[in-house]
Amino acid sequence: MSQYADVILPLPLQGAFTYALPDEFATRTQVGCRVIVPFGVRKFYTAIVVRLHNEKPPYPTKDVSELLDDAPAVLPGQLRLWKWVSEYYLCSLGEVFKAALPSGLKLESESVVLLNADWDATLPLTTGEEKVWQALQPKKKGKASGQSLANLQKATGLKGILPVVKSLLEKGAVQMKEELRRSRKPRTAKSQANTQPISGPLPQEGGESRRESPSSSGERKGEGALTEAQQQAMDGIVGQWKKHGVCLLHGVTSSGKTEIYIQLIKKAIGEGKQVLYMLPEIVLTTQLTERLRRVFGERLGVYHSRYPDRDRVELYQKMLSDAPYDIVVGVRSSIFLPFQRLGLLIIDEEHETSFKQQDPAPRYHARNAALVLAAQAGAKALLGSATPSLESYYNALSGKYGLVTLKTRYAGLSLPDIEVVDVQEMQRKKMMSGVFSPQLLAHIRKALEQHQQVILFQNRRGYAPVLECRECGWTPRCQSCDVSLTVHRGFRQLVCHYCGKTYDIPSVCPNCQGRELSSRGYGTERIEEQLGRLIPEARISRMDLDTTRSRQNYEQILHDFEEGRTDILIGTQMVTKGLDFDRVSLVGILSADTMLSQPDFRSYERAFQLMEQVAGRAGRKGSTGHVVLQTRDAGNGIVGQVVRHDYEGMYAQQAQERELFRFPPYCRIVSIYLKHRDEKVAESLSNDFAALLRQVFGERVLGPDTPPIAFVQLMHIRKLMLKLELTLPLSAVRQRLVALQEQILSMPAYRSAQMYYDVD
Numbered sequence: 217m218s219q220y221a222d223v224i225l226p227l228p229l230q231g232a233f234t235y236a237l238p239d240e241f242a243t244r245t246q247v248g249c250r251v252i253v254p255f256g257v258r259k260f261y262t263a264i265v266v267r268l269h270n271e272k273p274p275y276p277t278k279d280v281s282e283l284l285d286d287a288p289a290v291l292p293g294q295l296r297l298w299k300w301v302s303e304y305y306l307c308s309l310g311e312v313f314k315a316a317l318p319s320g321l322k323l324e325s326e327s328v329v330l331l332n333a334d335w336d337a338t339l340p341l342t343t344g345e346e347k348v349w350q351a352l353q354p355k356k357k358g359k360a361s362g363q364s365l366a367n368l369q370k371a372t373g374l375k376g377i378l379p380v381v382k383s384l385l386e387k388g389a390v391q392m393k394e395e396l397r398r399s400r401k402p403r404t405a406k407s408q409a410n411t412q413p414i415s416g417p418l419p420q421e422g423g424e425s426r427r428e429s430p431s432s433s434g435e436r437k438g439e440g441a442l443t444e445a446q447q448q449a450m451d452g453i454v455g456q457w458k459k460h461g462v463c464l465l466h467g468v469t470s471s472g473k474t475e476i477y478i479q480l481i482k483k484a485i486g487e488g489k490q491v492l493y494m495l496p497e498i499v500l501t502t503q504l505t506e507r508l509r510r511v512f513g514e515r516l517g518v519y520h521s522r523y524p525d526r527d528r529v530e531l532y533q534k535m536l537s538d539a540p541y542d543i544v545v546g547v548r549s550s551i552f553l554p555f556q557r558l559g560l561l562i563i564d565e566e567h568e569t570s571f572k573q574q575d576p577a578p579r580y581h582a583r584n585a586a587l588v589l590a591a592q593a594g595a596k597a598l599l600g601s602a603t604p605s606l607e608s609y610y611n612a613l614s615g616k617y618g619l620v621t622l623k624t625r626y627a628g629l630s631l632p633d634i635e636v637v638d639v640q641e642m643q644r645k646k647m648m649s650g651v652f653s654p655q656l657l658a659h660i661r662k663a664l665e666q667h668q669q670v671i672l673f674q675n676r677r678g679y680a681p682v683l684e685c686r687e688c689g690w691t692p693r694c695q696s697c698d699v700s701l702t703v704h705r706g707f708r709q710l711v712c713h714y715c716g717k718t719y720d721i722p723s724v725c726p727n728c729q730g731r732e733l734s735s736r737g738y739g740t741e742r743i744e745e746q747l748g749r750l751i752p753e754a755r756i757s758r759m760d761l762d763t764t765r766s767r768q769n770y771e772q773i774l775h776d777f778e779e780g781r782t783d784i785l786i787g788t789q790m791v792t793k794g795l796d797f798d799r800v801s802l803v804g805i806l807s808a809d810t811m812l813s814q815p816d817f818r819s820y821e822r823a824f825q826l827m828e829q830v831a832g833r834a835g836r837k838g839s840t841g842h843v844v845l846q847t848r849d850a851g852n853g854i855v856g857q858v859v860r861h862d863y864e865g866m867y868a869q870q871a872q873e874r875e876l877f878r879f880p881p882y883c884r885i886v887s888i889y890l891k892h893r894d895e896k897v898a899e900s901l902s903n904d905f906a907a908l909l910r911q912v913f914g915e916r917v918l919g920p921d922t923p924p925i926a927f928v929q930l931m932h933i934r935k936l937m938l939k940l941e942l943t944l945p946l947s948a949v950r951q952r953l954v955a956l957q958e959q960i961l962s963m964p965a966y967r968s969a970q971m972y973y974d975v976d
């Protein structure tokens with residue numbers, strides 16, 4: 217029997233905290249169980265027990281207030297991964313914990329609880345539950361408002377509010393506030409839990425008598441039977457796995473990678489293993505999950521950040537049960553699920569930047585963390601892409617990963633023809649209609665005449681990126697960030713794309729009172745408007761962050777396009793993702809230049825990937841697609857590589873430059889961000905910290921620099937960079953960094969400063 221528990225709290229604090237275990241919990245508590253502990257002034261949190269012992273600490277300890285689980289909610293394998301993430305990405309275990317568990321599993325005093333309007337109020341409640349239920353009733357009629365657990369505790373006088381709320385959550389009578397921001401949808405995958413025996417036969421393929429959407433029926437025909445090229449690729453992968461834990465599948469667009477995945481998943485499940493199939497968020501469509509569900513039935517669980525928290529809690533708990541899902545298809549955070557016998561991990565579209573979490577911490581790359589998870593679990597890993605990331609391709613060429621290439625498109629499709637239009641020349645000849653070149657317009661008209669569909673890609677949402685006074689050149693900027701505001705006509709607003717703040721569109725220039733304010737540049741909204749005027753008979757829809765606030769909108773737009781109810785789909789990078797349509801004969805890339813001018817060492821790689829992926833949407837079944845690529849920089853090497861679909865050429869050139877200028881994969885980069893409300897303090901902190909770092913790391917330290925956007929949400933930002941040799945052990949670097957950070961942030965002048973790291 218242990219008297220003490222070391223726990224981690226969901227906070228950005230280093231290390232674990234020791235609490236005393238009252239006798240009533242002492243025998244039942246296990247490592248990985250959740251407990252409620254008091255922390256700070258009248259606050260409580262859900263914490264995870266990481267160690268049990270009898271060593272009395274040399275300071276007074278508080279008691280654990282509740283034990284929430286009879287069995288571990290976090291398995292040893294998960295804790296191992298958390299530890300790796302926190303060490304590699306230089307953040308606290310608590311921050312990883314916060315990201316790893318759905319909200320419903322980590323209640324704290326600040327968590328906000330709401331009534332669930334759909335719940336059948338006639339079902340019985342305990343006295344405690346009844347009290348909470350009453351306290352949550354709306355004060356004003358019809359206006360349901362949430363309450364924090366701390367307030368509920370006060371209002372009900374209940375000592376242990378958490379177990380009560382926990383059981384109300386389980387009954388479905390209340391919900392966590394987080395759910396409201398997400399769209400609710402009928403829960404198709406809803407707890408058909410426990411009905412499926414683990415060892416039962418696989419459900420019959422295509423057994424359901426549902427109508428298949430026209431877009432992918434062609435591919436589905438072959439389900440179960442691979443083409444010769446696919447079979448070869450599959451054999452290649454299995455062969456590579458004998459030598460390597462990780463294999464990269466480089467398969468051109470529409471080469472039918474998903475069929476190969478399905479066969480590999482069946483094989484792994486047949487061997488009694490679990491499978492994690494990861495996708496970037498926006499690629500995880502109903503189109504794909506329905507298809508997988510037809511093959512794997514109720515053995516399949518879907519873990520999506522847009523699903524309600526309650527669904528995620530349910531899936532998490534099923535994974536802990538003795539009848540977990542055999543296959544989970546999920547986004548970034550699915551690596552944190554409790555797998556019990558993971559045998560195969562597939563990361564599709566592995567090049568996608570959305571696998572990297574930017575904010576908040578942990579700023580982890582889910583692909584890299586997933587590969588660590590696979591290695592820790594002894595599982596095989598497969599990375600798939602038509603345009604692999606430079607890092608993965610480098611690892612494949614250097615023999616760290618296995619490599620399998622699939623160059624044949626499905627059903628003998630050839631890669632699309634790409635026509636480059638020099639926008640500068642067209643402007644000189646005064647032949648541009650707004651953002652449209654005559655070539656692109658002619659191709660659009662021709663496609664429409666032949667009842668084909670068109671995708672137009674512009675990597676910028678909103679109406680126009682800049683509003684400008686014709687008289688004095690004034691442009692509106694965000695008051696909290698140093699960036700110009702984007703015009704959004706539909707919302708009649710100016711929007712800051714960094715902090716989300718909105719402003720009214722001024723009717724006169726506040727600087728000179730001039731009345732002529734004009735929009736400069738093109739966002740998707742303006743392109744839609746312009747095209748509507750040029751080709752009024754076309755049925756146009758737009759897909760970007762503004763039109764797809766909810767999952768239903770997103771799927772409606774896709775569905776309409778699939779069914780041919782719209783002719784032209786205009787969109788941001790959302791339209792570049794693995795969507796398959798039958799009738800798209802033309803893809804227009806409206807401006808390659810916005811992608812090529814990004815100030816980032818990955819911008820060329822990224823531009824190639826985006827263009828190659830969107831080009832891959834053109835031409836299905838028996839006809840070669842056409843792509844019109846508009847640019848002012850027709851001589852750019854990347855443009856030529858896209859035209860030739862020359863991934864290897866792009867790789868060779870970019871790899872050479874990265875090696876020359878020392879960027880990943882040839883070294884490791886740690887960016888250090890320093891923030892303070894006062895610009896002078898931010899400046900001096902960055903200089904002082906740079907000096908401190910140089911004493912230890914010498915010339916590996918670059919900066920401080922003022923980033924292109926140096927003022928965001930009222931904070932001034934400075935950036936330092938460490939370029940580290942791959943041979944340098946990161947754990948040693950981490951120790952030194954943390955020590956130096958503590959040293960400088962303990963100085964009175966810098967107490968209120970923020971500092972965080974971004975690795976690679």
Ligand SMILES: [Zn+2]
Binds near residue numbers: 686726727728729730
């Ligand atoms: Zn003006």
Ligand SMILES: [Zn+2]
Binds near residue numbers: 695713716717
């Ligand atoms: Zn802003």
